[in-house]
Amino acid sequence: MARLEVVHTTEYAYRTPVGLGRHRLMVRPDESHDLRLHRADLVVAPAPARTTWKHDIFGNSICFLDWSDATRTDRLTIVSTLDLTHHPDGPPLPRYILEPQAEAFPFAYAAGERADLGQLAVPQEPDPDGTVAAWARRMLGEAGSSDTLDVLAAMTRAIKAQFGYRARYEEGTQTAADTIRGGSGTCRDFAVLMMEALRSFGVATRFVTGYLYDDTSGGTVGGGSTHAWCSVYLPGAGWVEYDPTNGLLAGANLIRVGTTRDAAQASPISGSFAGRPDDPIGLHVDVSVTYAPIHGA
The missing domain is CATH 2.60.40.2250 (Immunoglobulin-like)
Known part of the structure; x- marks a missing residue:
């Protein structure tokens, strides 16, 4: 607290x-x-x-x-x-309890949830060359586990490890495919990349805007301005927040202000x-x- x-x-x-x-x-x-x-x-x-x-x-x-x-x-x-x-979910990082059908990745939502989640579980950007989907499948293979929580943690940390943070003050985001090809981006770009990668598996995600605080890791980026990350809907756990810019899980350092389907909103x-x-x-x-x-x- x-x-x-x-x-x-x-x-x-x-x-x-x-x-x-x-x-x-x-x-x-x-x-x-x-x-x-x-x-x-x-x-x-x-x-x-x-x-x-x-x-x-x-x-x-x-x-x-x-x-x-x-x-x-x-x-x-x-x-x-x-x-x-x-009041963040941690520390220490909580071990969320998922419904049995969601414990292994990829998973499918129940019919009622699927109807309510709608466009949040569908890619919002064109990916004609399959760049984003291929990157997402590679991350799944490199996770070393089919456990859903392990896969999401691995993807969050992989984005931090593989891509360089580059501040950009103009409005808007680059596409997830451009982030992969360019190897760098802003917090907004990294959030969109993780969202589109998960949506390629039919997993519902939301864009989150807010603020970052408490640099206990000694290496967080995105402070001094507004910050962006994503949340993922996990049956049994609800909406769980992930910050791929800093490899943070569960929203311990994140003050959520708004959530939307698309970054532009x-x-x-x-x-x-x-x-x-x-x-x-x-x-x-x-x-x-x-x-x-x-x-x-």
């Missing part, structure tokens, strides 16, 4: 004052058995004329910011501050402006995660 403060700052700079279109934010987690949200503050400058909270198709909390037509600015600053307590902050194409001159993102005392613990 950890009491944490997360400060997520995003700053946009423009060459000349621009108008601001609607912005969409995914920065507030929903409370659950593994996360208690004590406080969530949002400070925006210039202040929007209207702030609206909704739930998206996946049930994530989404904030929409709208400014008046008269608003013009050469800088937009958005600061989200969260005070929360996180999980942008922490997106929006538009009215101005010239060359007006944007800077984007700065900073995430700090600090420990707060737990009173009475």
Whole structure:
């Protein structure tokens, strides 16, 4: 259990004052058995004329910011501050109990689960050359076990070992096949690779966006900004989180903010402006995660 403060700052700079279109934010987690949200503050400058909270198709909390037509600015600053307590599944890493039909990989879902999981268990990217499917089969062979939990742990650690982390601040992800061919990527790319590899076996996965904390391993990457990983639906255990960027299992260092079918649906902050194409001159993102005392613990 950890009491944490997360400060997520995003700053946009423009060459000349621009108008601001609607912005969409995914920065507030929903409370659950593994996360208690004590406080969530949002400070925006210039202040929007209207702030609206909704739930998206996946049930994530989404904030929409709208400014008046008269608003013009050469800088937009958005600061989200969260005070929360996180209850991860570990330590030590839990040994999940799976339903018998899911203990050996690959496995098949029951008809009812298959109907509800739908597109989450189907590859979302074209793989005409079979690059991703071939890589996934090779990982299955190299796992040295048919135990489902062992296979997933081996795939998570193989991505960390085989691919180089390369920060990229532009929006979007590269395809799983491009990650394999290029040998490097971002946390978003690695999450998509693991998702598409597992979906090639009919295993349901979700893209997860959030924050990384507590670098106890001495070698985690992805801090200082938003982070991305994936969750896998395992009958008997439910949704279990895997961070292939850092080889982390069970979400012990991961603060989940939102889950989606596709990476493009999980942008922490997106929006538009009215101005010239060359007006944007800077984007700065900073995430700090600090420990707060737990009173009475």
